[in-house]
Amino acid sequence: MQHNNYKTVKATNGDMIEYEIKSFDLGMKDVHFSSDNKHVVAFYRTRSDYLRKRLENLIYKYNPTSHSEAGTYWENLFLWPTHIIDDKRLGYVVPVYPKHFFFTAGFNRNKEKNGRWFSSPKLRKMLDPSERGDWRGYMNICILISRAIRRMHSIGLTHSDLSYNNVLIDPKGGHACILNFDEFIVPGEHPLEVIGTPDFIAPEVLQTMKYPFKDIRRKYPSIRTDRYALAVLNYELLLCRHPLRGGKKHDLDPAIDERLMMGERALFIEHPADTSNRPEEKPPAYMPWIDVEKIPYTICGPYLKELFDKVFIDGLHNPHERPYADAWEEALIKTVDLLQPCGDSSCEQKWFLFDNSTKPKCPFCGWEFTGQLPIEGSYKEESCSDELYL
Amino acid sequence: MKKLPVYILLETCGGLTGGPQRCVQNALHMMTLFLKGDQHAVNTVYLSIISYNSYAEQVVPLTDLSSFDVPKIIGHGTIALGEAIKLLYEKIDTEINDNYCAPLVFIVTYRGVSTDNWQPAAIELMKRKYFAITFFAGFQGDPDVFRHYTDMIIRIQYANADLYNALFYWITEIIIDYSKNLSLELEEVVDLHKYLPPNELEIISIR
Numbered sequence: 001m002q003h004n005n006y007k008t009v010k011a012t013n014g015d016m017i018e019y020e021i022k023s024f025d026l027g028m029k030d031v032h033f034s035s036d037n038k039h040v041v042a043f044y045r046t047r048s049d050y051l052r053k054r055l056e057n058l059i060y061k062y063n064p065t066s067h068s069e070a071g072t073y074w075e076n077l078f079l080w081p082t083h084i085i086d087d088k089r090l091g092y093v094v095p096v097y098p099k100h101f102f103f104t105a106g107f108n109r110n111k112e113k114n115g116r117w118f119s120s121p122k123l124r125k126m127l128d129p130s131e132r133g134d135w136r137g138y139m140n141i142c143i144l145i146s147r148a149i150r151r152m153h154s155i156g157l158t159h160s161d162l163s164y165n166n167v168l169i170d171p172k173g174g175h176a177c178i179l180n181f182d183e184f185i186v187p188g189e190h191p192l193e194v195i196g197t198p199d200f201i202a203p204e205v206l207q208t209m210k211y212p213f214k215d216i217r218r219k220y221p222s223i224r225t226d227r228y229a230l231a232v233l234n235y236e237l238l239l240c241r242h243p244l245r246g247g248k249k250h251d252l253d254p255a256i257d258e259r260l261m262m263g264e265r266a267l268f269i270e271h272p273a274d275t276s277n278r279p280e281e282k283p284p285a286y287m288p289w290i291d292v293e294k295i296p297y298t299i300c301g302p303y304l305k306e307l308f309d310k311v312f313i314d315g316l317h318n319p320h321e322r323p324y325a326d327a328w329e330e331a332l333i334k335t336v337d338l339l340q341p342c343g344d345s346s347c348e349q350k351w352f353l354f355d356n357s358t359k360p361k362c363p364f365c366g367w368e369f370t371g372q373l374p375i376e377g378s379y380k381e382e383s384c385s386d387e388l389y390l
Numbered sequence: 391m392k393k394l395p396v397y398i399l400l401e402t403c404g405g406l407t408g409g410p411q412r413c414v415q416n417a418l419h420m421m422t423l424f425l426k427g428d429q430h431a432v433n434t435v436y437l438s439i440i441s442y443n444s445y446a447e448q449v450v451p452l453t454d455l456s457s458f459d460v461p462k463i464i465g466h467g468t469i470a471l472g473e474a475i476k477l478l479y480e481k482i483d484t485e486i487n488d489n490y491c492a493p494l495v496f497i498v499t500y501r502g503v504s505t506d507n508w509q510p511a512a513i514e515l516m517k518r519k520y521f522a523i524t525f526f527a528g529f530q531g532d533p534d535v536f537r538h539y540t541d542m543i544i545r546i547q548y549a550n551a552d553l554y555n556a557l558f559y560w561i562t563e564i565i566i567d568y569s570k571n572l573s574l575e576l577e578e579v580v581d582l583h584k585y586l587p588p589n590e591l592e593i594i595s596i597r
Contacts, residue, residue, distance in 0.1 A: 028574060107552035116427055122419060126555055197429050254457035
């Protein structure tokens with residue numbers, strides 16, 4: 001049925017979906033806005049039973065937003081598809097990005113708040129100051145992302161391409177959202193031949209990319225590689241640098257050097273025993289974040305330090321050592337309780353962690369706390385996070 | 391999968407010194423950061439920078455993204471656009487083979503004119519296959535110098551940081567979108583109308 005500039009189609013559950021005829025090209029899909037502008041209707045260019053089955057699995061079997069009580073909460077963290085359309089063309093309906101995920105100030109106003117903008121000091125400085133957020137905001141964002149990934153993993157879903165490109169974050173408002181459900185791996189499915197985003201590909205996957213697809217030596221995206229990517233994302237959002245990009249050179253050819261640095265010869269830039277990969281160059285545009293002496297990863301507190309050590313020291317080449325997503329969620333929640341405000345109103349980060357010393361000092365601007373601090377120990381030894389699970 | 395060659399011609403005349411020079415430098419860094427963080431771009435994009443002032447020089451030969459570093463931009467001298475166009479088509483002839491699709495060319499001007507004889511080089515360039523967009527900064531710039539051999543001429547109103555960033559972000563979006571199409575082995579033809587610029591960038595002419 002056609003009316004003016006709209007078309008109507010029936011979804012597989014019987015709902016009628018009205019959408020604009022005008023479409024946008026999005027890689028392998030044609031995308032239309034719904035008539036109420038609250039949803040997007042995406043049609044695959046080619047139809048296959050495999051894609052239909054995937055959509056059914058994702059919407060009817062592995063869907064956190066369908067939970068009767070908690071579903072609404074998860075709708076905010078994922079833009080999960082709501083309908084399947086299989087009427088001459090195969091497609092799905094998905095909510096539009098909420099307004100808080102678009103910049104409202106700066107040269108990139110109206111662009112999406114893709115995580116990339118916030119993970120590099122140079123890019124953060126280009127943002128309008130009102131959009132940059134503070135350290136507490138980033139910590140809350142990390143909690144939301146870790147929680148979302150934990151929820152996915154708990155039902156067996158693998159993201160497969162978790163990176164700053166596949167999250168929308170809003171540090172000033174405290175929102176985050178996971179994208180790219182098209183590449184989620186459903187339990188029982190063979191991993192797709194996903195390239196992955198540079199910086200986030202686990203070392204074992206990078207090392208074995210030289211083997212053909214389905215070769216027994218090849219390592220694929222899995223929940224274990226998601227855990228690696230989650231750790232890198234948390235490290236980048238909190239410390240604005242990559243955990244493996246340091247001063248060590250492995251080869252004169254930059255492409256080979258890159259592959260070795262991130263794969264076979266990966267070494268944590270803040271490894272306590274091996275300092276050969278400490279960042280050497282400290283360009284002003286990357287300061288103060290690139291200075292690991294001034295802003296070491298230990299400023300994130302003992303709970304996060306322990307997890308960063310597990311991933312970037314023990315678990316770098318041992319995927320089984322990598323902490324689970326719920327460990328990140330729990331550690332971040334405990335860490336937020338240790339935050340104290342910086343007294344220097346010009347400090348961009350505005351918060352830092354109490355470090356148990358008698359003279360806490362903001363690592364970002366050097367402001368020193370004077371006076372008394374109320375300290376309260378509130379965590380038992382055993383895990384207290386049962387009530388966080390839904 | 392085909393590779394995507396991208397040539398950026400930068401007018402680095404004496405007038406660029408100071409603020410505009412810093413803006414261009416920063417915007418190039420921003421573009422590089424985004425391209426290096428995109429899986430499709432990393433697999434397909436090859437970048438080259440040709441700088442032109444009193445003479446033209448290919449300061450960065452066609453290089454894959456992982457090896458690419460932003461060169462230092464220094465403004466000095468006159469505006470040898472003709473030499474730059476000649477260098478561009480010579481490099482297209484020598485650097486591009488069947489493994490590449492037709493190059494994207496971005497001509498980032500400052501004064502937007504030429505102090506040498508550009509017509510013969512332009513006639514030669516037009517015999518090659520490429521897609522080009524020219525950018526003017528402010529209300530200087532002569533469209534007639536560029537109209538016949540570029541597909542689109544865009545102006546930013548002022549040579550300030552915000553507008554240069556918006557300009558280079560738009561260039562980045564085009565490159566990423568195009569590299570995604572190549573990576574997924576979709577069509578190779580560039581339809582520039584698909585890439586209409588944001589409001590801050592004014593279209594002066596389009597073919």
